[in-house]
Amino acid sequence: MNGQVHGYHGVAVRIAGCGKTFGDGTRALEPVSLDIARGETLVLLGPSGCGKTTLLRMVAGLETPDSGGRIFFNDADVTHVPIEQRNVGMVFQSYALFPNMNVADNIAYGLKFRGTSAQERTARVAELVALTGIEGLEHRRIDQLSGGQRQRVALARAVAVRPSVLLLDEPLTALDAALRERLRSELNRLLRTLGITAIYVTHDQAEAMALGDRIVVMRKGAIAQVGAPRDIYFAPASRFVAEFVGAANILEGVSSSGTLTLRGGRLAIEKTSVEGPALAMVRPESIAIVAAGNASLTGEVTSVSFVGDRQRLSVSGAADRTIMVDVPNTLMVKAGDRVGLSVDPSAIRLLPKGEA
């Protein structure tokens, strides 16, 4: 990789009050505002129909925000700049490679509109082919490539033009699980190497955690939470975020001076201003199994499912609902056992009540 690649970081992107109402009156996106720093990878995460793709397409210039919404690249207002003049790089879920061109021509296509000489184009293609690990495929036709290879070509093509911002719309969704995981780490390495501003849309929370400097969790056309992967995971702002990102136990209890009272006992919690009925979130891996004898919270194991690297227990009777507990794969425990549950107070998070 040469200095040119390293020296390029794209622009800061500012989304200001951008909403989207479609022609038939459906509101795809409530007005949202976001700042994306130069070189940052921002992941838009949410279930289908949450508006994440609409937001990405607005930054790309494929959709226009409702009046009042503005999009800035650095300080330039690009709201009404058509996509072909925005200098974005885009990777589509279907890759959208041009079947009438070979791999090298696909990668070089965008360079034609940037006054690059044929010689420079060849050099740039060689550079990207090496960067994405598709050496030797330059003269292949698109229909002769595997899914993973197509994905790499699509990425190389988008990066080739040195875009102001790289936009990725579920780029790994079309691949099978094993390949997806491998390409995820390759993509991560590439984004770090390039250090380019990137917006990445996905519905896969593991992908979001692995790739994002920050994650924007979206729901029903609005932002549910913005934060670093650790913040989102350990300190979700709502029940929706807690349940969408990773597995979560959401328990109803009563909080009173540092103690959370559940149906099957009590748990110590950190000092909080919340007193009275409360909703608590505990991740399955934060719960430890202890002897039932002197534990403050006890329950009965109803099922044990062994998944290899760990086993997941279902424990009933401890709270208003069955609690999921992840324990080491060596722990000998079987259905019907009476167990004590212990949780570090810092791993219990009280959530606002009254949200579906």
Place this chain on the structure above:
Amino acid sequence: MRDRLIFSGQLLFTLLIAAFLIVPAALSMLAGVTANYFRGISSGFTLQWIVQVWDLYADTIGRSFLIAGTTLIVTLVIGVPAAYALHVRGGRTSRAIEEIITLPLAIPGLAIALALLLTYNGFSDFRRSWLFILTGHVVFTLPFMVRSVMAIFSAIDVKTLDESASSLGASPLRRFLDVIVPNARPGILAGSLMVVTLSLGEFNLTWMLHTPLTKTLPVGLADSYASMRLEVASAYTLVFFVMIIPLLIAMQMFATWGEVRK
């Protein structure tokens, strides 16, 4: 044994059907080179009827090819961008426009011709030129071009291809020429083949629209059947075949070659 019997039966059936189609055509062409058809082959063979057809109708042959070629160019220039716009736009208006373009398929050619006559009778120079027939042929063949190109557009997700080209900086014209047209080639070739075939063979419309000076091949054929010796009309059929069959085969091969290359 049973399989052989079934095979023989099928072969016989196929040959019969083929004969049903081919024998009349062959007889007709044979008549075109017979000195006197009423006396039969015994009267001897001659090329005089073909020479006569050439003297009388050579201009109709040239005109037919001129009209077919021009119709193809016009339907390509109008039809391919129209299909692109209709597909990318989508929505109710596009569907309505598509239906309107397709309407000439459902309306009898004579009715379309009548409508054109009513509309353009006042423009006498236009009315008298071959361009008037061209107009009819374009109206009649355009839906075939638009339909086959739109079918290929739905098959290749042209909208995303267009978006990805635009994200790379291509202007609408460049995306159309670099990405849309090359990838729609099988549909464009299929549409072209249909347009040329239909235009060359079109009779209904053309018969209504022609003047004595703007006859096309099929109209000339009808004319010769009506007013010439049977041998002349038959020789005309022979000429028609010799002209059109190689062209159709060539176009078909060209289309297949386009498919394979894609």
